[in-house]
Amino acid sequence: MAVYTRIPAEEMADIIAHFGVGELVSAKGIAEGVSNSNWLIETRGTGTSGRFILTVYEERTDVRDLPFFLNLLDHLAAAGCPVPRTIHDETGAPFRTIDTANGERKLALIEFLPGVSADDPTPEQAHAIGRALASVHLAGRDFSMTRKDGMGFEAWRGFVRDCAGRWSEIDPALEAVPAYVDSVIAAWPADLPQSTIHADLFPDNVLLVGDEVSGLIDFYFACTGAMAYDLAVTHAAWSFSADGRVQSHAIGDALIAGYRSVRELEPIEIAALPALAGAGSLRFLLTRAYDWLYTPADALVTKKDPMAFFRRHEFYRENGAAAFGLSA
Numbered sequence: 001m002a003v004y005t006r007i008p009a010e011e012m013a014d015i016i017a018h019f020g021v022g023e024l025v026s027a028k029g030i031a032e033g034v035s036n037s038n039w040l041i042e043t044r045g046t047g048t049s050g051r052f053i054l055t056v057y058e059e060r061t062d063v064r065d066l067p068f069f070l071n072l073l074d075h076l077a078a079a080g081c082p083v084p085r086t087i088h089d090e091t092g093a094p095f096r097t098i099d100t101a102n103g104e105r106k107l108a109l110i111e112f113l114p115g116v117s118a119d120d121p122t123p124e125q126a127h128a129i130g131r132a133l134a135s136v137h138l139a140g141r142d143f144s145m146t147r148k149d150g151m152g153f154e155a156w157r158g159f160v161r162d163c164a165g166r167w168s169e170i171d172p173a174l175e176a177v178p179a180y181v182d183s184v185i186a187a188w189p190a191d192l193p194q195s196t197i198h199a200d201l202f203p204d205n206v207l208l209v210g211d212e213v214s215g216l217i218d219f220y221f222a223c224t225g226a227m228a229y230d231l232a233v234t235h236a237a238w239s240f241s242a243d244g245r246v247q248s249h250a251i252g253d254a255l256i257a258g259y260r261s262v263r264e265l266e267p268i269e270i271a272a273l274p275a276l277a278g279a280g281s282l283r284f285l286l287t288r289a290y291d292w293l294y295t296p297a298d299a300l301v302t303k304k305d306p307m308a309f310f311r312r313h314e315f316y317r318e319n320g321a322a323a324f325g326l327s328a
């Protein structure tokens with residue numbers, strides 16, 4: 001259940017009043033999501049009333065990054081990408097500060113987008129997701145702000161240190177991870193074309209209506225990085241069974257074909273995709289392994305299986321280019 005911060009009804013009405021979106025009708029806590037507190041808000045009474053998502057940022061989000069995340073949504077939405085706009089308050093600010101029982105918190109109001117997440121996508125949906133991701137990369141190139149990937153090599157090395165001596169509490173096969181991290185970092189392809197990337201485009205962060213993408217959400221890992229890495233992460237996230245044991249070429253190939261129909265990949269990116277997909281799998285294996293070992297047993301969140309991404313990493317390592325039906 002992702003509502004960590006309680007906001008009394010009267011206070012909620014006061015908060016919403018600052019955004020010029022009419023009068024609060026309802027505020028329902030949203031169960032999905034683990035990092036922040038989210039409500040589905042309904043308002044009435046002005047031209048811009050309707051449905052919104054209110055997010056209160058909890059400790060896992062560094063609020064110094066909020067201008068980057070929220071301005072990025074506005075930049076991408078203005079360029080026609082399927083992402084929610086940020087609703088600015090009466091002073092033009094994209095977020096506000098409130099005092100809560102848990103201390104000071106930042107909050108933002110974001111446009112609600114229709115759609116549902118698909119756990120078992122069709123190739124048509126995968127094609128649409130590829131197109132949507134490419135549209136973000138094209139539009140992200142002229143976004144004026146930059147952000148370093150908080151889940152880059154430095155963070156990976158930190159996770160390896162934190163998990164040292166404890167891998168076999170998850171699975172003895174994970175003893176191989178530190179060496180895998182070294183080899184992935186050493187083999188990282190140089191000079192890949194950069195843009196602003198989502199970096200976490202998993203099924204729960206894509207809303208679909210039929211075969212079309214109605215929303216890409218949860219840009220809280222977005223950063224400046226290699227576009228091909230983002231595509232490779234998306235390939236790893238979407239084209240396997242949840243446990244990582246079975247890969248679907250139909251989904252992976254449709255995703256990449258959809259991407260290339262909007263933004264053609266450069267030969268250097270095509271050559272790098274298998275290594276990048278292995279790297280992306282390692283990144284999620286590392287965060288999941290850390291959470292597996294360090295999330296308190298009584299925490300509200302369901303721990304995600306690190307082995308599902310270990311298997312993906314091994315798949316890309318063993319299959320290389322054969323994991324992708326690609327031609328330059």
Ligand SMILES: Nc1ncnc2c1ncn2[C@@H]1O[C@H](COP(=O)(O)OP(=O)(O)OP(=O)(O)O)[C@@H](O)[C@H]1O
Nearest residue numbers: 030032033034035036038053084111112113217218
């Ligand atoms: N703009 C939006 N339009 C419609 N629904 C949304 C929107 N933003 C978020 N949601 C809903 O709220 C849920 C939680 O949002 P989100 O995934 O951003 O939460 P989080 O706690 O920040 O994320 P995470 O699970 O990655 O930690 C989503 O699964 C989705 O159902």
Ligand SMILES: N[C@@H](CCO)C(=O)O
Nearest residue numbers: 200202284287288304
């Ligand atoms: N998408 C991540 C969770 C945090 O964004 C995972 O499945 O491990």
